[in-house]
Amino acid sequence: MTTIAFIGLGIMGSPMAQHLARAGHDVVGFDATPEKAKPLIDAGGRAADSGPDAVRGAEVVALMLPDSPDVTDVLTGEDGVLAHAAPGTLVIDFSTIRPDVAAGLAAEAAAAGLRMIDAPVSGGQAGAENAALSIMVGGVDADVAAARPLLEVVGKTVVHVGPSGAGQTVKAANQLIVAGNIALLSEALVFLEAHGADLPAAVEVLGGGLAGSAVLNQKASKILGDDFAPGFRIDLHHKDMGIVTSAAREAGVATPVGSLVAQLVAATRAAGDGGLDHSALYRTIARLSGRGSDTQTHGRP
Incomplete structure (x- = not known):
């Protein structure tokens, strides 16, 4: 003990x-x-x-x-x-x-x-x-x-x-990958819905192919269910993306996709969604296509 x-x-x-x-x-x-x-x-x-x-x-x-x-x-x-x-x-x-x-x-x-x-x-x-x-x-x-x-x-x-600090460097990379995956999953769902696809069926088949990921498995159902209760808050992911962009600049490394995703996370927080789960990044993506609102994130009637 x-x-x-x-x-x-x-x-x-x-x-x-x-x-x-x-x-x-x-x-x-x-x-x-x-x-x-x-x-x-x-x-x-x-x-x-x-x-x-x-x-x-x-x-x-x-x-x-x-x-x-x-x-x-x-x-x-x-x-x-x-x-x-x-x-x-x-x-x-x-x-x-x-x-x-x-x-x-x-x-x-x-x-x-x-x-x-x-x-x-x-x-x-x-x-x-x-x-x-x-x-x-x-x-x-x-x-x-x-x-x-x-x-x-x-x-x-x-x-x-x-050595000391290496764990945090790997975690920063992890957060970069996770935020990028959530952003692309969100774009895919908005795209699929705009074309009238059966979203649960689409998620099922995507999960069985190369597009499958832990993010898709864990976050797609939350997005489709409008369930953004925090498991990991946007506020914290915003902080983490700041770590990524700062550490990348210090190392002289270009992260063009990561920098864009960091701005999307920041926009989600600025819109008042900082206390929601990071899957709420979907809400910002949906708004950019004119399909989101505070009460309905999928553009359904």
């Missing part, structure tokens, strides 16, 4: 913390919204009143937070992890943040006597709930090896992709 402080009990962090608790670990959770700790308590975990309270006595500190500033503050702030964790504590950052920030924070953690790996995840809410996440890990070999038994509790695919 490992004592784990888990900071950030949102859509992703909550089920991940629950899996760790059910696996027999002593999980102490903290979230800025205290009531979010209830599912963890029901799963056998405990709730802390503050970040420092969660961290004291923990062998591992896991983070699942929205953005680079949040992770930086939780780690390096006056009441942060680096100030309160015991020497040798292993920090696992499941958040999706900038690669350069991840590498810098790992260096700060090492200077404070802690070990840190970046372990962003892919798979969305369903993947977190089913312990089927894909986890791309950056860090020192020994630290990744120490974390692997815990990573394998919450993830189905766990791959060490390089």
Whole structure:
């Protein structure tokens, strides 16, 4: 049994913390919204009143937070992890943040006597709930090896992709691919509907060919059902596309399609859909063809 402080009990962090608790670990959770700790308590975990309270006595500190500033503050702030964790504590950052920030924070953690790996995840809410996440890990070999038994509790695919920050670089690439796939799926559905195709039948046959993808399998039904309840919010994908475009510019890499998709995601957010699932990118695509509205996204009478 490992004592784990888990900071950030949102859509992703909550089920991940629950899996760790059910696996027999002593999980102490903290979230800025205290009531979010209830599912963890029901799963056998405990709730802390503050970040420092969660961290004291923990062998591992896991983070699942929205953005680079949040992770930086939780780690390096006056009441942060680096100030309160015991020497040798292993920090696992499941958040999706900038690669350069991840590498810098790992260096700060090492200077404070802690070990840190970046372990962003892919798979969305369903993947977190089913312990089927894909986890791309950056860090020192020994630290990744120490974390692997815990990573394998919450993830189905766990791959060490390089040094600190590498996990975040691979996650940025993942988000680029996912957003591009959602955009093209949306265009295809608008195109098919404009020609009077049977959309469920079309999705079925497309899924059986080269056009098939995890995005088509998971998102087409949500779009066709006008179900945009968040599994992964547009707001967060907008942040991630900012990471992609910024990191690409720093590396001198051209991402023409990615830059266009980033603008489409930004437009979706600007239209007030930031709190919806990233499949709501369809709503922007439909509007561009004059087929969308706030109440009906498929242009049906």
